[in-house]
Amino acid sequence: MSKVILITGASRGIGRSAALLAGARGWSVGVNYASNAAAADETVAAVRVAGGKAIAIQGDICDEAAVIAMFDATQEAFGPLDGFVNNAGIVAPGSALADMDIARLKRIFDTNVLGAYLCAREAARRLSTKRGGKGGSIVNLSSAAARLGAPNEYVDYAGSKGAIDTLTLGLSKELGPQGVRVNAVRPGLIDTDIHASGGKPDRAAVLGVQTPLGRPGTADEVGESIVWLLSDASSYVTGAIIDVAGGR
Template identity: 40%
Template sequence: MQMNEGLRPVTIITGASRGIGAAIAERLAADGHDLVLTYRDRATDAAAVVRACEASGARVLLLRADLADLEQAASVVPAAIAEFSTVTGLVNNAGITGRIGGFLDASIHEAELLFRVNVLAPIVLTQAAIAHMATDRGGAGGCIVNISSGAATSGAPNTYIPYAMSKAAINALTTGTAKEFGPVGVRVNTVSPGTTRTEMHAAAGRPNAPDERAPRIPMRRPGEVHEIAGAVAYLFSADASYTSGADIRVAGGI
């Protein structure tokens, strides 16, 4: 990221009302970022995240956006620029898994929604962010981090294959955009969590999944959200200034 001395980075984080997104928001606020946070329907939780980030000195714009609606997704970057005059970072975090179960039981309607949220919305957001950041378009450069999943490479058999497919698409988004836009000052990377202790598992129908899977993880435990946030924070730091197209796997050894 190429920033003028003394200016605070402005980073968009989607799906920031809970879990990994909330942890990323609080960590980046502590690291000196101003933030644009999106949420869908957890207004009370989102407001609590805003308060925590503001306590670290961050300015925060909170946006309600259902990213399954691509028009709403397309409004996020312009709203951020209108508020802060610039955007220097984007974390494509918002995502849904669909119900846990075998592939033959997967709902095609659920899969269609999943791909809208997990793939099409990140495309829309990334296009808008890069158009603003790219130095050949008058921007100052920037950094994008896509939150993928260890499922992208395991395929998640008997669990949620369509979700795994969507995260494999996110990995491809990172690889392609890192190569295409590296010459114009935009770094793009991926963080791939393994099984992490969040509410997402309950939404997928198996709230105890992290502990059930722990015996099969080399470190014998699920991850915690702050461990994912730490990897994201590294990719936004000066220490990662030559890191682009990378996938940091935070998965306990899997």
């Protein structure tokens, strides 16, 4: 059965992999991106080649009007939503909390918490059978950092992802009776360019060998978990937080 899915931060990394895997199932995908239009257009083309439909939608998840507009654009292009992937997030260069300035903290929490909550709220409004939706699935992207703490690196990022775990638990209980499943995927050391934005492009490769599986993960391995949670194959799964972290 074909589905209509919106994915934030879908122009690269895990979001892109999830979009391509959705396309391979013949699904229609709203590819949200913040600023890299060329990468988003490439993702759209790749989704189409894989067998799905896609459009690129620019929008800052911290902007309420932009969040509403990206949901509108997806539904106008493809019809009522079946699922949402709350993927967009940022990290800053490694630092002890004592050395972080207020601008950094605001940027991390505005995007990773407020932005994610805004997106989850809008998805709840669109999907809830109580509000005229047809039900569906919300997948939040957390991080293994939420349970590890990321000391001396990203305790701000780790805390923001702890909020995503809590959002997942609470929202799953709110929306279960309204036909909507809410789950989270908690990636570990995944080989994507988010590490470069944190100032350590080789971080996943260096630390990945220390996991029980002895390597970093790939974006596609996380994407498979996301698409499974979006699919009817996971129909009795809600309120779950799935670690995709190689045993770390």
